[in-house]
Amino acid sequence: MDDHTDQTRKPRADAVRNRERVLEAAKLVFNAGGSEASLEAVAKRAGVGIGTLYRHFPTREALFEAVYRREVEQLSELAEQLKNAKDPVEALRRWLRSGVEFVATKKGMMAALALAVQSGSELHAFSFERLTKAIGSLLERAAAAGEMRADISPEDLLRAFFGMCYVHDQPGWQATALRLLDVFVDGLRVPPPGKAKARGAKTTKPAAKRKR
Amino acid sequence: MDDHTDQTRKPRADAVRNRERVLEAAKLVFNAGGSEASLEAVAKRAGVGIGTLYRHFPTREALFEAVYRREVEQLSELAEQLKNAKDPVEALRRWLRSGVEFVATKKGMMAALALAVQSGSELHAFSFERLTKAIGSLLERAAAAGEMRADISPEDLLRAFFGMCYVHDQPGWQATALRLLDVFVDGLRVPPPGKAKARGAKTTKPAAKRKR
DNA sequence: TGTTAAACGGAGGCTGCCTCCGTATCTTCG
DNA sequence: CGAAGATACGGAGGCAGCCTCCGTTTAACA
Structure with missing residues (x-):
């Protein structure tokens, strides 16, 4: 052939x-x-x-994917750049903040993220992997530096981020989202409860591996 | 007659x-x-x-409202009970966890919450007020006890909660949501950045004292 | 029991999703 | 170039859900 x-x-x-x-x-x-x-x-x-x-x-999603692939990639690349910042926690925080701005700018972005976060869509495979990796690198660096609890997976964070942006058509949503993200990042610095327990892996596996 | x-x-x-x-x-x-x-x-x-x-x-929402009014009320009452717990932060945490269970049980609950969080719907007026008040009372008590930053509004928290439950049809969502909530609550104990730029790198309180 | 306001129910108009296939158009090759 | 064959086009049509409208039915009251 x-x-x-x-x-x-x-x-x-x-x-x-x-x-x-x-x-x-x-x-x-x-x-x-x-x-x-x-x-x-x-x-x-x-x-x-x-x-x-x-x-x-x-499918509707196939079209969506084609449209928003580029946007997702851009967000992902930003993480790449931030990897070189000195303060890893701050880098993470900054990435999340940029994400908020991103959502604010592109009206369809939120839906794209929804597809990335949810499973089953075409965008999922691509964006989820991309964004997960982006976040993962930031997260890992911060965890390695001992500045952050290590049992939160990139997937977890992606979902949390998504959630905090969810109300993106409410009046003051942007300020809210930023505040919430700050709280969350602060929370990440606190050591996890299960000290004595299984503190094994750096990054916990996501609860389940979807295969669409 | x-x-x-x-x-x-x-x-x-x-x-x-x-x-x-x-x-x-x-x-x-x-x-x-x-x-x-x-x-x-x-x-x-x-x-x-x-x-x-x-x-x-x-309208569809009118029906929805009628169905989920009771559920929302129940969630709100739970907060009332928890107000009497000794550890206010733990009370808040427990309420949030109950919320997750709630969403897990009633498949439509998530949508109801969405309406509560978003504005414009019939449910909004009722639930938003109810839940906001419920959270508010918990939050306030914790803040008053000095165990929690006080610049996060009940609305903020409601939205964050909602966001973390958003992916409720993903396989391991429940575990994820609980983990995220823990991080968030931990984050709430950290004093806000406002004052001195000095952001407490470590938790001041004996934060990791959770049972369950 | 008769009158009458109120409620019933479903046909029908509308919109959007998606499939199917006859027709039109492009590429290739002689 | 022109024919042949492959490929893409477009929209009709079937389906499903939303919601309205109105002729028919039924419960309340006198």
Whole structure:
């Protein structure tokens, strides 16, 4: 199947073009109307039939994923940079704060995060892994420095972060979220209760490994 | 007959009966299928027409409110009881943990909380006030005892709590939520950054004195 | 028992989801 | 270039849930 048996024909030009159009339209529609927006509206805005939309993105989530992959990646990269900060706890705090800003900016981001945090979606596989790793590196460094309890997994933190941003359409949500995050990070400095107990692993395994 | 100036006719028996039936059915359906469940399914289960359902509860939220008012109240009463515990911080912790259990039990509870936390719904007015007061009393007592930072409002905490329960359909969510709550409560013991920049790197109180 | 206000129930209009397939268009190859 | 075949297009249509409207039924009261 390799060889010259390269079955792949050149992709049709219109297909490529339409895919792009749908993506562009989806970005606009999702950011404006939230993730609940009608897919038919997206198709219309893109100037394609609903069938075309579904061919390129078989599910709502597939489309969502395509739109928000980049955003998630950006958030993840920020963690990479912060890894070099001197104070590891502060680095973590800063990342979380940036996350809040991120959510504030992109209207659809919250939904994207929801998919990342929940399981079963297309975005899950990608973002969850990405963000988990991002947080993980920050968390690990702080834990290694002994400045932070080590039994909170990156997944845990991701969920907590998500939760604190959840009310993102309430008036003062941003200030609230920042305050809550501060409390949480402070809490992370306190040693876990089970001293004598199983203090084994640095990072606890998540309760269960989803496989979608 | 007590008061004949009371022009109001006695309410029709079938109306009363049907209302009750719908409520009962809604409780079952919502707890089983979440808040997204079809109202038509509720009507069918109740053995009434869809029109009857809508007459009694003009909106989905109205129905929801009727169903979850009691639950919210129960949660709120628990706080009342816990107010008498000796350790105020521990009381707060216990309330939050009970909340997790609550959400675990009633599948629709999460949605009810969402409405409480978000604004604009019918449930909001009632639950938000109720739960806020419940948390407030616990929080206040702990703050008064000097065991907890005092700049976190009941609303903040309610939202944080909600957030940590958000992923309630993930496999290990319950354990996760409990862990996150612990971290958060620990964080609450740390004095706020306000005063001197000096943020207590260590807990001042014998924080890790938990039983359970 | 008759009158009448109130409640019943479900048909029907609407919107959104998604599938299916006849038609249109593009790529490839002679 | 032009035909052949592969691929993509688009929207009709089936389904489900939301909610309204109104002709019919029924309970309360006299």
